[in-house]
Amino acid sequence: MVQQNNEFSIIRQYFNASTRTPRKDVALAIGDDCAITEIKANQRLAITTDTLVEGIHFFSDIDPADLAYKAVAVNLSDLAAMGAEPAWISLALTLPKVDHRWLATFSRSFFEILDHYNVDLIGGDTTKGPLSISITAHGLLPRDKALCRHGAEKGDWIYVTGSLGDSAAGLALLQQKRGQNTDTALSQAETYLIERHLRPVPRVLFGQSIAPYASAAIDISDGLLADLSHILQRSAVSASLKLDKLPLSPQLIAVFGVEKAEQFALAGGEDYELCFTVADKNCAKLERELTHIGVDYTCIGQIRSQNANKMIRLKRGAEKVALPDVQGFEHF
Amino acid sequence: MVQQNNEFSIIRQYFNASTRTPRKDVALAIGDDCAITEIKANQRLAITTDTLVEGIHFFSDIDPADLAYKAVAVNLSDLAAMGAEPAWISLALTLPKVDHRWLATFSRSFFEILDHYNVDLIGGDTTKGPLSISITAHGLLPRDKALCRHGAEKGDWIYVTGSLGDSAAGLALLQQKRGQNTDTALSQAETYLIERHLRPVPRVLFGQSIAPYASAAIDISDGLLADLSHILQRSAVSASLKLDKLPLSPQLIAVFGVEKAEQFALAGGEDYELCFTVADKNCAKLERELTHIGVDYTCIGQIRSQNANKMIRLKRGAEKVALPDVQGFEHF
Numbered sequence: 001m002v003q004q005n006n007e008f009s010i011i012r013q014y015f016n017a018s019t020r021t022p023r024k025d026v027a028l029a030i031g032d033d034c035a036i037t038e039i040k041a042n043q044r045l046a047i048t049t050d051t052l053v054e055g056i057h058f059f060s061d062i063d064p065a066d067l068a069y070k071a072v073a074v075n076l077s078d079l080a081a082m083g084a085e086p087a088w089i090s091l092a093l094t095l096p097k098v099d100h101r102w103l104a105t106f107s108r109s110f111f112e113i114l115d116h117y118n119v120d121l122i123g124g125d126t127t128k129g130p131l132s133i134s135i136t137a138h139g140l141l142p143r144d145k146a147l148c149r150h151g152a153e154k155g156d157w158i159y160v161t162g163s164l165g166d167s168a169a170g171l172a173l174l175q176q177k178r179g180q181n182t183d184t185a186l187s188q189a190e191t192y193l194i195e196r197h198l199r200p201v202p203r204v205l206f207g208q209s210i211a212p213y214a215s216a217a218i219d220i221s222d223g224l225l226a227d228l229s230h231i232l233q234r235s236a237v238s239a240s241l242k243l244d245k246l247p248l249s250p251q252l253i254a255v256f257g258v259e260k261a262e263q264f265a266l267a268g269g270e271d272y273e274l275c276f277t278v279a280d281k282n283c284a285k286l287e288r289e290l291t292h293i294g295v296d297y298t299c300i301g302q303i304r305s306q307n308a309n310k311m312i313r314l315k316r317g318a319e320k321v322a323l324p325d326v327q328g329f330e331h332f
Numbered sequence: 333m334v335q336q337n338n339e340f341s342i343i344r345q346y347f348n349a350s351t352r353t354p355r356k357d358v359a360l361a362i363g364d365d366c367a368i369t370e371i372k373a374n375q376r377l378a379i380t381t382d383t384l385v386e387g388i389h390f391f392s393d394i395d396p397a398d399l400a401y402k403a404v405a406v407n408l409s410d411l412a413a414m415g416a417e418p419a420w421i422s423l424a425l426t427l428p429k430v431d432h433r434w435l436a437t438f439s440r441s442f443f444e445i446l447d448h449y450n451v452d453l454i455g456g457d458t459t460k461g462p463l464s465i466s467i468t469a470h471g472l473l474p475r476d477k478a479l480c481r482h483g484a485e486k487g488d489w490i491y492v493t494g495s496l497g498d499s500a501a502g503l504a505l506l507q508q509k510r511g512q513n514t515d516t517a518l519s520q521a522e523t524y525l526i527e528r529h530l531r532p533v534p535r536v537l538f539g540q541s542i543a544p545y546a547s548a549a550i551d552i553s554d555g556l557l558a559d560l561s562h563i564l565q566r567s568a569v570s571a572s573l574k575l576d577k578l579p580l581s582p583q584l585i586a587v588f589g590v591e592k593a594e595q596f597a598l599a600g601g602e603d604y605e606l607c608f609t610v611a612d613k614n615c616a617k618l619e620r621e622l623t624h625i626g627v628d629y630t631c632i633g634q635i636r637s638q639n640a641n642k643m644i645r646l647k648r649g650a651e652k653v654a655l656p657d658v659q660g661f662e663h664f
Contacts (some may be wrong), residue, residue: 036414127388134424149363
């Protein structure tokens with residue numbers, strides 16, 4: 001096949017959704033001025049946008065397969081935090097040049113994750129410019145259910161999925177490695193942490209499963225403390241957290257030790273785990289619902305009444321611990 | 333007010349949709365993991381994405397008010413070409429630095445055009461990086477009506493709105509001006525053409541009005557020949573165009589002369605006028621419907637049966653004219 005370099009041929013060669021079986025709710029996909037989609041009468045839409053920019057969110061030599069995966073995953077994570085079922089995405093891809101090997105790898109990985117979550121690519125824009133990927137993801141919500149940030153109430157238990165801090169630790173390892181001239185072999189634990197950074201798993205089914213029982217939820221993209229703060233602010237409450245309950249992976253502890261691991265867990269970004277709150281009366285139902293989901297979750301604290309001076313209090317056992325001076329990921 | 337420079341404060345300061353009266357179909361706007369929106373049972377969604385990148389789609393010294401206007405307008409134009417009523421947009425804004433004066437001007441203009449078309453900002457992402465704006469726009473369609481590219485049939489008349497070529501001529505003038513050292517005053521006609529380039533008017537109401545009668549439509553972003561070709565390809569037909577019917581503005585002719593004006597009209601991009609086709613039996617109804625819209629439209633030719641060798645034939649009066657060797661805007 002002659003390889004053409006214009007926008008239309010890039011879309012045709014690498015992002016041709018028409019060769020795939022479309023979702024039933026996609027009436028018209030790529031190839032017209034707009035896509036046309038449908039939702040059922042008892043559904044609402046959840047819509048989110050996330051951009052990844054070279055040099056800010058990823059290194060310029062990132063494997064395009066990892067990049068495509070992550071660009072989709074971070075958007076699906078927002079849908080998961082809302083309790084939505086992923087449905088369609090639009091891809092705005094800005095590329096410095098047409099690199100066919102790069103595009104082939106990127107698009108293969110891109111459709112792999114879309115297929116895994118039964119999501120259709122319905123449109124987008126391919127332009128020349130500094131490498132960046134902006135995705136708008138659309139999910140479906142039952143009309144009466146959504147996991148918002150503003151529903152946490154005093155007494156609710158605070159949970160997180162999976163383990164925290166792995167992604168930030170993985171990023172630190174990648175940065176270390178780039179600073180070295182020699183190509184040292186990675187331990188299994190190090191490989192695990194880097195994988196957690198490059199391939200975060202959006203908690204899609206989990207989010208949908210807890211939606212009827214949780215009072216609030218957010219995905220942890222900027223670090224536990226920063227993201228939990230969003231729930232607390234929007235719900236006008238405070239929280240107490242038990243440091244010794246933080247779910248830390250054995251790999252994280254093995255590579256960095258407990259103290260550093262805790263810091264990563266509290267302040268490290270890009271875990272893409274869910275943090276959610278549940279009223280005491282709903283905990284038993286929630287646990288029953290989650291039996292078959294296969295994702296660990298841990299109660300790490302409890303919602304308290306509003307406290308203007310101290311939004312989050314930390315304890316280790318019965319002992320109070322000072323809040324580390326951390327902030328979520330800020331790139332400006 | 334203390335001016336903070338992180339992402340959250342930029343959104344709060346400049347893109348705070350919560351101070352505005354939201355549309356009734358927006359259940360939850362900016363400030364959570366996703367926006368939540370609703371559509372009526374008899375509606376479908378039209379979704380489109382367009383990106384503008386510095387140095388490719390606009391000069392780096394563009395007035396941020398013009399940039400905000402155009403970034404929204406080009407997306408609304410895609411909705412118009414589908415016959416959709418604009419509803420919500422997501423904004424992915426990538427900025428090299430936090431320039432408060434720039435952001436204030438950009439966001440004021442941004443909300444001005446949104447308010448004009450009754451569109452709500454429902455979310456997005458603000459990141460650091462080379463300046464670019466990616467917008468995903470959502471429109472509402474009656475369940476049984478949409479203006480697609482694939483419906484043109486032999487015998488249908490081909491129409492365009494407004495006048496063609498002004499925008500490309502305006503861009504040429506801007507480029508000329510940048511090449512000059514002196515700041516020569518612009519004539520009224522030149523100012524008009526530049527305005528047509530910087531502030532294209534999306535044919536939103538027009539698109540909705542023709543939707544019941546037109547057989548196909550597209551907005552002219554890459555030039556008449558390139559965009560009409562998309563309709564012809566998707567509809568498996570060809571077209572004959574009458575050069576002497578091309579709607580050329582007096583300003584375009586005054587500044588560039590008829591011959592150059594025709595070239596701009598045929599091949600110049602970014603007019604954001606609509607090109608649409610109508611079956612003969614629907615023309616009278618269409619004209620009645622358009623009486624009150626106040627946008628000019630012109631019949632410029634007719635759809636012919638498929639012709640693999642010649643998709644578009646040009647005539648001036650009865651005389652055949654060779655197709656100029658032009659292509660739509662290609663930035664790779």
